Amino acid sequence: MDSRRRRHAEGAPLIMRYIYGPVQSRRLGLSLGISLTPWKICNFDCVYCQLGPTRQTISERKAYVPVEDIVSELKSWLAYNAEESTKLNFITLSGMGEPTLNTGIGELIKEIRKLSPAKVAVITNASKLSEPSVRQALVNADLIVPSLDTVDEEIFRKIDRPDGSIHIEGIINGLIALRREFHGAIWLEVMLVKGINDSREHIRKLKEKIQLINPDKIQLNSPVRTTAEIGVEALDKEKLEDIRKTLGDKCEVY
Numbered sequence: 001m002d003s004r005r006r007r008h009a010e011g012a013p014l015i016m017r018y019i020y021g022p023v024q025s026r027r028l029g030l031s032l033g034i035s036l037t038p039w040k041i042c043n044f045d046c047v048y049c050q051l052g053p054t055r056q057t058i059s060e061r062k063a064y065v066p067v068e069d070i071v072s073e074l075k076s077w078l079a080y081n082a083e084e085s086t087k088l089n090f091i092t093l094s095g096m097g098e099p100t101l102n103t104g105i106g107e108l109i110k111e112i113r114k115l116s117p118a119k120v121a122v123i124t125n126a127s128k129l130s131e132p133s134v135r136q137a138l139v140n141a142d143l144i145v146p147s148l149d150t151v152d153e154e155i156f157r158k159i160d161r162p163d164g165s166i167h168i169e170g171i172i173n174g175l176i177a178l179r180r181e182f183h184g185a186i187w188l189e190v191m192l193v194k195g196i197n198d199s200r201e202h203i204r205k206l207k208e209k210i211q212l213i214n215p216d217k218i219q220l221n222s223p224v225r226t227t228a229e230i231g232v233e234a235l236d237k238e239k240l241e242d243i244r245k246t247l248g249d250k251c252e253v254y
């Protein structure tokens with residue numbers, strides 16, 4: 001037995017390129033993550049991003065990572081972690097960049113369905129939901145967690161710093177269309193940053209658009225962990241609670 005096979009037999013962890021976790025998360029339970037892009041392939045450069053700055057925003061959709069490679073890695077993980085795999089609540093497509101930029105996302109969701117009874121979640125910045133083919137690709141997921149930090153173009157450019165080709169109106173329309181076409185759950189995530197998108201006036205406008213989108217849940221968050229940007233501050237608990245009440249029953253702070 002060579003040393004590599006011996007390490008495997010002794011229970012050393014497999015080396016994974018696309019799969020991470022599983023992690024126990026408050027909102028998803030036990031969730032195994034899959035990254036569909038290399039590091040920081042994203043069409044946003046959010047001020048609160050925990051992955052650091054986006055060197056160059058990229059909006060092109062392509063096969064950044066081959067689906068066959070991800071599926072093969074997932075099969076290995078499931079075989080090697082047979083007991084733990086039965087406890088997974090979700091397999092979550094998210095990771096090191098924006099997952100919908102990978103053109104293989106729809107095929108990957110179908111393959112995951114064949115391999116595991118866990119539910120499939122997609123965490124997305126919502127930038128590509130204006131494209132019918134992207135919404136169609138996500139149709140077999142159980143849960144989509146899209147972001148909507150603002151409904152104002154100027155604030156959008158300050159907080160999410162998108163690629164020049166992306167506009168907030170397109171994202172809002174994409175979310176409304178997603179609600180019409182998608183039969184799974186939609187949990188809309190709103191990241192609130194002090195002094196940027198937390199004014200009463202902005203929250204009132206945000207509420208109007210969220211009513212049109214009609215998600216199953218609205219989840220408020222504020223950047224509590226370290227970000228690469230200076231001056232990105234979280235809201236205090238009272239302010240978050242105040243906004244939660246304004247946005248109504250479906251809204252929770254997590």
Ligand code: SF4
Nearest residue numbers: 042044045046049125
């Ligand atoms: S969309 Fe996500 S990955 Fe992209 S910059 Fe924003 S937080 Fe980071």
